[in-house]
Amino acid sequence: MNLQVAKWGNSLALRIPADYVRRVGIKDGDHVEASLTIDGGIYIRAARWDRKAFAHDLEKLRAAIPMGESVMEELRQGARY
Template sequence: MDLQIAKWGNSLALRIPADYVRRLGIKEGDHVQADLTADGGISIRAAKWDRAAFVRELEKMHDTMPVTESVIEELRRGARY
């Protein structure tokens, strides 16, 4: 998703899309954890991670992204330890 940075006082702000807000289970006033990633990106996550909500989201995606035996073997062959 392509997002736009906007000026907010002396800082810059990023609007979080409503769908992401619902998935994270955050609301106005909640705290989030922001980290810089090794590849120069920014990782933002809810400070209070809802493990049960994450599991429900994974269960929804499970049927749309089946992992077959051939995919697993391909991943193992390409794995670098």
Template sequence: MNLQVAKWGNSLALRIPADYVRHIGIHEGDQVQVNLTADGGINIRAAKWDRTTFALELEKTRDSMPMTESVMEELRRGARY
């Protein structure tokens, strides 16, 4: 099937035919996972939420944040009561 690329704001968009949408079970607002293939193609699949992957991403994000003084303590020091 050939699809036409359309402009959507500053991005480009593809409309997915309703038959395909029903077949893969996605709905408006769902997230999809997109990968580039070695030959320059695009692979699009429904993104299923995975608790383990989410926990690993959360841990990685938390580890990348420096441990600093509490924001509330900083605000209290500067506050004028």
């Protein structure tokens, strides 16, 4: 299949036909990996999910959340037994 290269800001872009998108299972906002082949071609495929990178990002987000008092402790203080 021949695809047309188009200008997108300061970069170049390719439009992926809808049939290919459905077959590969990618959607808007997904990441893809691109690499060069030995014969000078471009190989593009859906990026794999990286568990270590996800865990690292999750840890950074968790560290950014301020920790306060336990909600359960606040409820217990007002409870009648």
